[in-house]
Amino acid sequence: MATVKPPADPEADPRVKAVFDDIRETRGSDFVNNVWRYLAFDPALLEEVWRDVKAVLAIPSLIDPKTKEMIYAAVSIANACDYCTHSHLASARAKGMTAAEQAELLRIVATAAKTNHILNAIRPPIDAAFLAED
Amino acid sequence: MATVKPPADPEADPRVKAVFDDIRETRGSDFVNNVWRYLAFDPALLEEVWRDVKAVLAIPSLIDPKTKEMIYAAVSIANACDYCTHSHLASARAKGMTAAEQAELLRIVATAAKTNHILNAIRPPIDAAFLAED
Amino acid sequence: MATVKPPADPEADPRVKAVFDDIRETRGSDFVNNVWRYLAFDPALLEEVWRDVKAVLAIPSLIDPKTKEMIYAAVSIANACDYCTHSHLASARAKGMTAAEQAELLRIVATAAKTNHILNAIRPPIDAAFLAED
């Protein structure tokens, strides 16, 4: 029940094929999941989204890959994105997140939501000690 | 500009004093920030929120304390909670998050928001490979 | 720090004056709060918003006035609307909500947010028993 129609043969377009090849090589897997197949309706948008996601998730950085997927999933849950929640929790599991860690992630996300709502209701002044500026 | 009035002398109430004492002891600091001072308008609510936050953030668990604060901040950003964003980014910094790590956290949160919105727009079917169930 | 400029003398416009008069009469008070003064930048929008709010909050209906303001405030908290949260919690207090009831409202809102996030993460199938349709 999508709002765009994925191309029947996406890799017939060389720009799409180049992105799909890079996805397969970067991940070391032949599996190209639906988000990329549907984004192929517009090759420029596909290129842009893959470039963004690759920069954040597929390139070594200060935060380890499993944690990056967990943070990504946490934001996806808060934004009520069904596909993103499924895909990034699955990626986190593929990178080693255990069921116990997934439960702890849910506990953090849920407790944050609880206090977010309480403080959006109470609206206390922000303590000077929390400001980054002098 | 809060919606509740904090007690002038919150620790005159022994239930409030017990929570504040536990906050100070748990954190090893005399600083009790505004959220607790305002929540003291209802001692039962104060006790409940502190119990929840302590269970998630102050007790050793599978996820290290700095990462827990970063996940907590990520959700707070997505939920547009001003106070929570300030307080949990400050806590993450107090637990060792560097400016470079904070920048990477923002990059993950922002890229997640970008793809969350694209996928909430496209609504592709969820790949069978992402489901936890058989 | 608003994004529209309120008219210096809003009631010079007869359409604005008519709305302000109705606000004062409906509420039995001379106080016209800022939302109406700023909405006066566009009399048609002012008329529409007042008509909507009056229909929901100022006309006797199945749900009592205090409860209506509490539900209104709950949604405003979830939508992170600062002005709305302040104004509808204040209205609920003006209609009899006690501090203890406000604390209970926050507890419901916060617990709902907690389970909302957990279930947006888990995405269990909806039980057949919950469907309104046969």
Add this chain to the structure above:
Amino acid sequence: MATVKPPADPEADPRVKAVFDDIRETRGSDFVNNVWRYLAFDPALLEEVWRDVKAVLAIPSLIDPKTKEMIYAAVSIANACDYCTHSHLASARAKGMTAAEQAELLRIVATAAKTNHILNAIRPPIDAAFLAED
């Protein structure tokens, strides 16, 4: 299409059985809905969520049970939680909410959303009269 796998025989775990027994006894019904069956993947999380929900919804308090479910549903709608919206509207109906009251609830939630967005756009200053503090 869930992100966790519910145990095939959840009540084989005595912690899960204890929670399910309490759910059945508290509600006076043998029906244990899916959220609890899926949360059983982590007994500690199951215990915590049930404790929270029971404290808010199943224990007599200042706000009557039907109204509590309606407030809970209102927040769930604003947070776009599909499962929560279905389950809490169903619970409100089970506690006496009529179709006319459900229509009025939707009207309040929808009008709140409308003014929430307008005021998040206009950002007028908060009237001094709305502040809880002196």
Add this chain to the structure above:
Amino acid sequence: MATVKPPADPEADPRVKAVFDDIRETRGSDFVNNVWRYLAFDPALLEEVWRDVKAVLAIPSLIDPKTKEMIYAAVSIANACDYCTHSHLASARAKGMTAAEQAELLRIVATAAKTNHILNAIRPPIDAAFLAED
């Protein structure tokens, strides 16, 4: 999997029939989509929602019809409303939005979400130049 039960024969109610007739006439089409069939569970709510939507989308105004549907869809995506996203993107397509324009719309919505999250995290002071007031 709806939370209200649509009437089996909605147009048996003259108030519902009047709205459906106006929908068909306004749109020049016999197709009455599901939102109206389900809203018919409460004729007063149906009348109100149709009046609102007609005023915004079906009446000539300063913003052209295709652009109005695109703005409506953008908000629906941000609010994670599945039905609304489908229906308003479909309406925009029916009013001439091309696949390339839909891709550009997604790019704007997604980039806005990205910077929204970054700025909800950083919380810089608002430049005086942006204020509408003197």
Add this chain to the structure above:
Amino acid sequence: MATVKPPADPEADPRVKAVFDDIRETRGSDFVNNVWRYLAFDPALLEEVWRDVKAVLAIPSLIDPKTKEMIYAAVSIANACDYCTHSHLASARAKGMTAAEQAELLRIVATAAKTNHILNAIRPPIDAAFLAED
């Protein structure tokens, strides 16, 4: 009250200076607003965000510049981003949006929010006619 500390002399860093120069040249103005001054705490993040925003807003495309800013503002309102709402409404005004058009934008955003919440509550099935796929 920001969560990052802007550099005292941001353009001392050549990467920051290059972005600021491009902002000034692209916009034909010497004004560099706060978001860029604060993002300068991390030159790589500054470069990335400017590249994204420039690609969407500063480069001629299918949608005219004023409309792009209005769509951007609509999403920012829905995401409750205070800074973004101010800055993109100001940009839209600078590109020709009149007060009457701003009022119409608010009416579209607000009505969308109203129906978004109603349909997230009712959850009717999506009409087959709305699907992009065959």
